[in-house]
Amino acid sequence: MTRFLRRTGFHFARKRSRGEAVWRNAAPSNPLTGGDISCPSRPGPPLAPAESMKAERYNAREAEPRWQKIWQERGIFTTANSDPRPKYYVLEMFPYPSGRIHMGHVRNYTMGDVVARYMRAKGMNVLHPMGWDAFGMPAENAAIERKVHPKAWTYENIAAMKAQLKSMGLSLDWSREIATCDPAYYRHQQKMFLDFWQAGLVERKTSKVNWDPVDQTVLANEQVIDGRGWRSGAEVEQRELTQWFFKITAFSQDLLDAIDKLERWPEKVRLMQKNWIGRSEGLLVRFALAAKNAPKGFDEVEVFTTRPDTLFGAAFMALAPDHPLAKAAAQRDPKIAAFIAECRRTGTAQELIDKAEKKGIDTGLRAVHPFDPAWQLPVYVANFIVMDYGTGAIFGCPAHDQRDLDFARKYKLPVVPVVVPEETDAKSFEIANEAYGGDGRLANSRFLDGLAVEAAKEEVARRLEQEKRGNRPVAQRQVQFRLRDWGISRQRYWGCPIPVIHCDACGAVPVPEKDLPVVLPEDVEFDRPGNPLDRHPTWKHVPCPRCKKSARRETDTMDTFVDSSWYFLRFTAPAAKTPTDAKAERYWMPVDQYIGGVEHAILHLLYSRFFTRAMKATGHAHLDEPFKGLFTQGMVVHETYQKPDGAYASPAEIRIETEGEKRRAVLATTGEPLEIGAIEKMSKSKRNTVDPDDILSTYGADTARWFMLSDSPPDRDVIWTEEGVQGAHRFVQRLWRLAHELAEIAAPANAPRPKSFGSAALAVRKSAHAALAHVSEDIERLRFNRCVAHIYEAANALGSAIAEARTAGLLAADLAWAFREAGEILVRVVEPMMPHLAEECAAALGYRKLIAEAPWPALERNLLVEDTITLPVQVNGKKRADVTVARDAGNADIETAVLALDAVKRALDGKRPKKVIVVPQRIVNVVA
């Protein structure tokens, strides 16, 4: 299974123009209807499935695979790059092939599919691809635990998940499928690594990492629990390792600035990214060290501050434990060394140190205040200063920084307020246990007194910039970012090899392009911890490409976030010989609508934004921002059930019993009572998962899709309930029955449009077009729960109209025509959400083509406006009556009509109204 993917690519895609279907595989045409669809799985005319069954119920299990097969055979979801229509690129975050899809996937892919099908109906050339984020640790864990090769495990999982996704009836272009573990994919990633390197966007440097000594690998921060490796339980060490980095910080400012232009991104995500990048403007200030006891080679300390205005409130200076000066001081004072060692130890237990006390030790060194040579500040080493932000040293101003205040109180340092809130007396302003971080005027600050905070910052910067010491200004303005470079080295097997060869003579040498890809060797053992690439007998040993002497391959592989940072670009031309095809990339990018979980709000999305910029810089892309529209969907959550002994029971094992409005859960087998617990994210540990396979086989894909969209706004969590699913399933059946009822009474497919419509027919048309208008708008704004409500409403209205027509006995031609129109609109607007049912209903209505290929109905706007309008009438803001007037009635006429109403007369009690407010087309308020 080396090439499981058949990449047909765009050049093989069939050509077709809009509206002209090419149905090469179709069964012989029905002579009466022309290019009919027929169902390859069953003989007979197109109406067979609906008519011949004559069953009372819609059988999703039989119908869904049948339609899926027809769609596939017609290739209607295969997208051509050469299509002249405007493009629309819909993408859902591709899955990790864990082996089974979960409900979160069902929700995610359903949403994307609704958008894709809608845009297709609106005449767009839609790209809606799918692939696999196929590298990663679970495959290696499986290899260790179950002795399966990561590759075999991964591809088996892909096959299983693909089958599951297919059963959902998603309109995906499977011809573009990619798997990131395929050398055909990662070779381009290696090429880009080299290009980035050449462009100065890759760097090799040492950094501190969490090292698991048992598993012999680097752990990500989230894999360290209470200072121990999550798998091995071994105490994690801080190690200095030489690693490869992508220089994402080269784009810090641009990544920040561009966020404002991402208008179709959730505000929440934009804010999270801004905070993550964490820009702050400040001043680098050089503090001279008092000469008498400064260690050799140190005559000053540089400090970064965002509050230079508070310089006269300085009480101390503090150094990070890793600061070079702290290390120098430790060498001659064992007490300082001991303190630094203590800081290192608490360094791993994240949660605990968060609340840890501010602690420090006086080094005995003294720093000189930049504005007053006679003023010396004690220099401490402190546990709350980190080396990798700013300069690893600060000056502490206790009055205006809580941490500094806590520290000052502990070590009895002076607390002098230098910023005083407006309209507060500087003399009486005191700091107790809360630092003052607000705005105000400067005080106790010599030449700064009376200035506003901003002006004081400016004044300090101006003065210190001009002052020189040793030929350099004492201070300079600086912008700091919280964002760090992206370390991509992982001591792992199942990842993209970093295409570098280490030579003792030449250093790190790029693998020549002709030797790409560097393919993972398949003969590896997982019997020992550590990276199998590192101990592979042959793979590692290669001649240096430059000097030909024996050299070693880089055995680290890339962080899997790299794989997912450009897959959306690869989808535009998945078979291209270069990472991207310029023409296809230009046509398709950016992704118009990207849909996925909020958990990727920062890392994946920020890395992708960086990668796209880096690809632009190296000529592989034409734009900076890959995702024009982003939507983050909520989770699927479920009730939990606990037995008296605390063990959890799964939804499949329980039964809900109701007594009036009381619900209680019991174990289905024994009737043992269960406690209904909190509604939580579906997880194995709480056993509150629902298997999509069970739902799909019991109710069918359409029911699952419909329920996923119906209950909650898509960005919020949706509670999966059995009752809700059954409700969705009832609607599936109801629509199906409705279609069959309509088939009996509606006008034939090509009946001529009546010249005019009576009131009954008009009402049917109005309700259908109102639904059409609402559904269109709500899909465009991704408000799927409202689409669902409007479809319910339309179906209810249509059902009532049919019942009325039945009662009346006589069916006028105009009403029969309106019924047909309404039925077709209803089926069409249902299709993005329940595509199989829509096809089935359309067939029942005598529709001869695929509804999935039918254009979106044209909206007749004039049906949305009424001749008369009913306005609510308020008296003093409380609704008392309604008034019906002509749509274009003047305010004076409305006022007269309102004052004539009984309810208004009663409320006014014979008095004259003070005022009558008429809000056109909205409301009337009478002020008594």
Place this chain on the structure above:
RNA sequence: GCCCCCGUGGCGGAACUGGUAGACGCGCCUGACUCAAAAUCAGGUUGUCGCAAGGCAGUGCCCGUUCGACUCGGGCCGGGGGCACCA
């Protein structure tokens, strides 16, 4: 600790830009069909007073702006999320 978001019936949620609060669904109640049940169909369902017509209260709590506030402003309470010694 800092930043952000959210509080509406028994439940999930509607309510466009300040203009009829509770659309639609779930659940529940009543009725029809049935020997019965399921399914289906019809009706009801914010609370409260009332036989009714209708009245009163009501969108976490308090205050304000407005002819009019779920919506805007201030304060508080509760829930969720992000970041975390970021100088």
